[in-house]
Amino acid sequence: MSERNAILGRIREALRVAATRPGSHPTPPMSSAAAPTPASRDRAAGKSTDGFARWLPRVGAGFDELAAAFAAASKELRTDFHVLELEAGADILLGALRDAQGWQRVASHRDPLTTRVAESLGLPVLWTEGGYDPLELERCDVGITACDLLVAQTGSVLVTSASAGGRALSVLPPHHVVLARREQLVSDLPEAFRRLQEKYRQRYPSMISFITGPSRTGDIERILVLGAHGPKQLTVLVW
Amino acid sequence: MTAPATQFKAAARTLAADLRHRSLIQTALGKYEVKRDEMKARFQDWEGARQAAADIKFEAINHLDRYLEQFVARIEARGTKVHWASTAEEARQIIVGICRDRRARRIVKSKAMTAEEIHLNHALEQAGFKVVESDLGEFIVQLRDEAPYHIVFPAMHLTRGEIKDLFERKLGDAPSDNPEVLTMVARRVLRQEYVAADVGITGANFAVAETGMISVTENEGNARLTAALPRTMITLVGIEKIVPSLADLALFLPMLATAGAGQLLSGYNTLYGGPRQPGEADGPEEFHVVLLDNQRTALLADAEQRDALHCIRCGACLNVCPIFRNVGGQTYGTTYPGPIGSVITPHLRGLQEWKHLPFASSLCGACSEVCPVKIDLHHHLLQHRRTARAAKPVWWEKLAFRGFALLVNTPWLWRLSLALGRVGQKFHGLVKGTKLDPAYVWTQSREAPALAGQSFKAWWRERGRGTTDHGSTGRRTKDQGPGTKNQGSRVTSHESRIPEERPRRSDDGRHGA
Numbered sequence: 001m002s003e004r005n006a007i008l009g010r011i012r013e014a015l016r017v018a019a020t021r022p023g024s025h026p027t028p029p030m031s032s033a034a035a036p037t038p039a040s041r042d043r044a045a046g047k048s049t050d051g052f053a054r055w056l057p058r059v060g061a062g063f064d065e066l067a068a069a070f071a072a073a074s075k076e077l078r079t080d081f082h083v084l085e086l087e088a089g090a091d092i093l094l095g096a097l098r099d100a101q102g103w104q105r106v107a108s109h110r111d112p113l114t115t116r117v118a119e120s121l122g123l124p125v126l127w128t129e130g131g132y133d134p135l136e137l138e139r140c141d142v143g144i145t146a147c148d149l150l151v152a153q154t155g156s157v158l159v160t161s162a163s164a165g166g167r168a169l170s171v172l173p174p175h176h177v178v179l180a181r182r183e184q185l186v187s188d189l190p191e192a193f194r195r196l197q198e199k200y201r202q203r204y205p206s207m208i209s210f211i212t213g214p215s216r217t218g219d220i221e222r223i224l225v226l227g228a229h230g231p232k233q234l235t236v237l238v239w
Numbered sequence: 240m241t242a243p244a245t246q247f248k249a250a251a252r253t254l255a256a257d258l259r260h261r262s263l264i265q266t267a268l269g270k271y272e273v274k275r276d277e278m279k280a281r282f283q284d285w286e287g288a289r290q291a292a293a294d295i296k297f298e299a300i301n302h303l304d305r306y307l308e309q310f311v312a313r314i315e316a317r318g319t320k321v322h323w324a325s326t327a328e329e330a331r332q333i334i335v336g337i338c339r340d341r342r343a344r345r346i347v348k349s350k351a352m353t354a355e356e357i358h359l360n361h362a363l364e365q366a367g368f369k370v371v372e373s374d375l376g377e378f379i380v381q382l383r384d385e386a387p388y389h390i391v392f393p394a395m396h397l398t399r400g401e402i403k404d405l406f407e408r409k410l411g412d413a414p415s416d417n418p419e420v421l422t423m424v425a426r427r428v429l430r431q432e433y434v435a436a437d438v439g440i441t442g443a444n445f446a447v448a449e450t451g452m453i454s455v456t457e458n459e460g461n462a463r464l465t466a467a468l469p470r471t472m473i474t475l476v477g478i479e480k481i482v483p484s485l486a487d488l489a490l491f492l493p494m495l496a497t498a499g500a501g502q503l504l505s506g507y508n509t510l511y512g513g514p515r516q517p518g519e520a521d522g523p524e525e526f527h528v529v530l531l532d533n534q535r536t537a538l539l540a541d542a543e544q545r546d547a548l549h550c551i552r553c554g555a556c557l558n559v560c561p562i563f564r565n566v567g568g569q570t571y572g573t574t575y576p577g578p579i580g581s582v583i584t585p586h587l588r589g590l591q592e593w594k595h596l597p598f599a600s601s602l603c604g605a606c607s608e609v610c611p612v613k614i615d616l617h618h619h620l621l622q623h624r625r626t627a628r629a630a631k632p633v634w635w636e637k638l639a640f641r642g643f644a645l646l647v648n649t650p651w652l653w654r655l656s657l658a659l660g661r662v663g664q665k666f667h668g669l670v671k672g673t674k675l676d677p678a679y680v681w682t683q684s685r686e687a688p689a690l691a692g693q694s695f696k697a698w699w700r701e702r703g704r705g706t707t708d709h710g711s712t713g714r715r716t717k718d719q720g721p722g723t724k725n726q727g728s729r730v731t732s733h734e735s736r737i738p739e740e741r742p743r744r745s746d747d748g749r750h751g752a
Contacts, residue, residue, distance in 0.1 A: 230460020
């Protein structure tokens with residue numbers, strides 16, 4: 001407690017002198033300086049800052065445009081993204097992946113979207129509810145999860161420890177399959193955060209993650225390699 | 240010279256001449272620049288986003304006490320234990336203490352610059368724990384027992400061949416120098432660690448006051464695994480990482496990725512608000528957050544440079560800095576290299592010992608231009624120089640500037656030195672670049688510019704008389720000397736400036752021969 005008071009005391013002491021705003025130092029930087037922007041005005045007026053969308057990359061509206069944006073982002077990120085007509089399409093597509101990649105074990109969690117699809121593969125399923133042995137999960141070939149949202153702007157999948165079977169299921173198996181409904185596809189990051197807050201305001205899960213593409217690294221000569229630690233493959237199915 | 244300054248100079252001299260290093264860094268940063276510009280162009284208004292981000296960090300840092308208390312209250316409500324550390328030593332003790340109490344043996348760590356700052360791995364190893372860095376770049380530099388080269392790309396100074404040799408030596412496994420093959424070797428080795436480790440340690444990119452969460456940005460998934468499998472999770476976070484609201488991340492996450500790595504969004508952006516909650520499938524039983532001051536409040540007390548605490552550690556200023564690109568990251572001998580490092584290190588570790596860093600700058604301002612939160616970096620570098628010299632003047636510098644002032648204020652002396660210089664430079668070639676050269680300090684690595692054949696003043700005077708016919712400037716004066724009736728507009732505009740010149744002429748008369 002004393003360290004807490006000591007640090008907060010030093011902060012309060014330091015803040016007694018008002019700071020110089022960036023861009024208004026005696027030798028200002030070359031970029032055009034600081035007229036108050038919509039954001040600073042909104043903030044000063046205590047309003048929310050939903051206006052971020054006006055600076056971020058533009059996204060369309062309506063499912064078709066959003067799906068096209070998500071598909072374009074997925075292509076860059078090397079996510080496999082499929083829009084399906086019917087739920088049965090998921091069974092067919094995953095059945096083909098199972099055969100092509102020789103899946104032996106599946107991991108998933110109990111959810112209206114995942115339960116039936118995971119069982120339809122006809123393989124032993126590790127369910128993560130109520131705890132599991134990490135070594136068992138590590139031996140699974142694929143993790144099948146639901147999600148909270150898909151973000152068209154960035155091609156991201158939003159998962160939480162509540163919606164996607166815990167923390168490890170979406171990142172430990174070498175292939176992550178995400179199942180989602182059409183209405184879960186949203187336009188941009190500000191919208192995603194708004195929905196997140198609406199859904200969980202009363203009780204946030206302990207982990208919230210925006211997954212953007214399969215696991216990747218460029219740590220060796222800045223050359224892109226997929227599957228550094230997390231999934232080498234990310235498949236997103238929407239119907 | 241201080242020891243860090245001597246080390247810096249020696250290392251800088253070696254690396255600036257190292258062509259292999261140069262080509263490696265230029266290639267890596269060239270790729271980065273292309274992607275960064277591509278992503279910036281996708282923003283509807285990158286400059287507007289910068290201003291908004293700067294405003295948000297300004298708000299957070301200038302109400303830091305309030306937001307920190309809010310952050311702590313919210314994250315503790317979910318069962319997190321928060322620790323406060325004034326110094327690096329305290330932070331090390333807290334973390335070593337947690338590991339001891341849990342009788343931990345193995346620790347897995349994801350990338351955290353704050354951990355580098357307090358030399359955490361060393362302290363943990365001293366206390367008998369095995370610590371494994373899980374980020375691939377950090378894993379590589381840990382195997383080499385060296386500091387990260389760059390705050391975002393720790394191993395960017397190594398070739399695939401060097402990494403292959405390293406893996407062969409240390410892991411006994413490196414089938415080829417293909418980056419994919421090497422990455423898979425690391426993946427295999429590290430997978431065991433996540434499952435076996437008792438404690439996982441992470442850093443944080445942001446701490447959200449509104450909801451009491453820390454946010455971790457990464458591409459590999461190693462932080463996700465570090466925070467998922469071990470029983471105890473510890474996050475070390477600098478107190479300046481605060482942002483007020485959760486929605487602020489909608490702006491900061493894409494800006495961090497764009498400025499830092501040329502991605503629109505990094506692979507995993509993850510918020511952690513507590514240990515495993517009732518009904519959740521997994522996650523640590525305990526979650527500890529260590530809030531680190533370590534001189535940040537001293538920087539906060541400098542109202543002029545307080546905005547240096549806005550830094551989100553994207554590394555963009557390093558990537559564009561001509562000094563960084565020539566001398567490399569490890570030359571700095573600091574946790575934070577590049578322009579931001581040269582601004583904050585003097586605050587964190589003492590100005591007099593680290594004042595060589597702000598002097599190692601061309602003041603080109605490229606850093607301030609790219610900073611996503613608009614920190615006035617080159618202004619701060621210049622201010623550090625002033626402060627350092629005001630506190631501890633250098634006698635020969637003062638003498639040299641006094642001599643220079645005398646020279647430029649004494650026209651006959653100035654003219655004499657120019658005349659001597661014009662004669663002298665004819666013979667300069669004989670000694671140029673050798674130790675006999677009086678300008679050796681300059682000419683050993685640079686070209687000395689030649690003096691013009693005629694000074695501006697001499698040219699002006701002759702032009703005024705309209706009689707000159709030598710030198711490259713003669714032609715126009717001959718054709719349209721001032722006072723002739725058919726003068727062009729250019730000359731008119733010259734004439735309009737003449738009254739401003741007069742006081743100087745009269746000065747000249749007063750002092751002149």
